[in-house]
Amino acid sequence: MTRPVLIVPGLNGSNDGHWQHYWLRDKPEAVLVEQEEWADPKAGRWLHWLEKAVMTYPGAIVVGHSLGTILAARLATSPVAPLVGGVLLVAPADIERTSTLHARSYEFGTLPGDKLPFPGLMVASRDDIFMNLAKARTLAQHWGVPVLDLGHAGHINIASGFGRWARGYDLAQQLADKADRQQRHRRAMGPQSVQRSCLVP
Numbered sequence: 001m002t003r004p005v006l007i008v009p010g011l012n013g014s015n016d017g018h019w020q021h022y023w024l025r026d027k028p029e030a031v032l033v034e035q036e037e038w039a040d041p042k043a044g045r046w047l048h049w050l051e052k053a054v055m056t057y058p059g060a061i062v063v064g065h066s067l068g069t070i071l072a073a074r075l076a077t078s079p080v081a082p083l084v085g086g087v088l089l090v091a092p093a094d095i096e097r098t099s100t101l102h103a104r105s106y107e108f109g110t111l112p113g114d115k116l117p118f119p120g121l122m123v124a125s126r127d128d129i130f131m132n133l134a135k136a137r138t139l140a141q142h143w144g145v146p147v148l149d150l151g152h153a154g155h156i157n158i159a160s161g162f163g164r165w166a167r168g169y170d171l172a173q174q175l176a177d178k179a180d181r182q183q184r185h186r187r188a189m190g191p192q193s194v195q196r197s198c199l200v201p
Helices: 019-026 043-056 066-077 095-101 132-144 166-199
Strands: 003-009 030-032 061-066 086-092 120-126 148-149
Touching: 003 019, 003 043, 003 066, 003 086, 019 030, 019 061, 019 166, 043 066, 061 066, 061 166, 066 086, 066 095, 086 132, 086 166, 120 166, 132 148
Parallel strands: 003 030, 003 061, 061 086, 086 120, 120 148
Antiparallel strands: none
């Protein structure tokens, strides 16, 4: 893959054995988006560090898991949105459901509903305790992205058997290819668009 890949974990980060951990080991273009406190997600603070990473690696494919997918989706309304190559949104987590399951509240705002202005793909599961498939599909409709249903795959994490996940690499490459095609199209249409605008009285 020619584009950088930004790895965006969710609550508590992605430990050894998690597919995101393997991604960082396997792919030289992969970079972890660090957070100051993995156990205490703060919407504004986490988004700040993700935006800084996007500015450092323009055109990157953002690969989020769990709450990390919610964070990645918030890039839709961020000033850095034009710098995002695409987003792979794996096992999105409902913020309220996450708070209930962990018996504590998180200052992570509400689920974003804005359409993504860059290529995206959601990967979801039929038995994810953090978000059921129906809600995931509804969220994907708001975001304007297709959904890949992995069947009964839990939260698509270590507990559900997802260590090294080679298919994820292929999905990210597909997003990178789509971003490249869109970029070439914009470049090809640019001069024509300028000419058309000059004809407007």
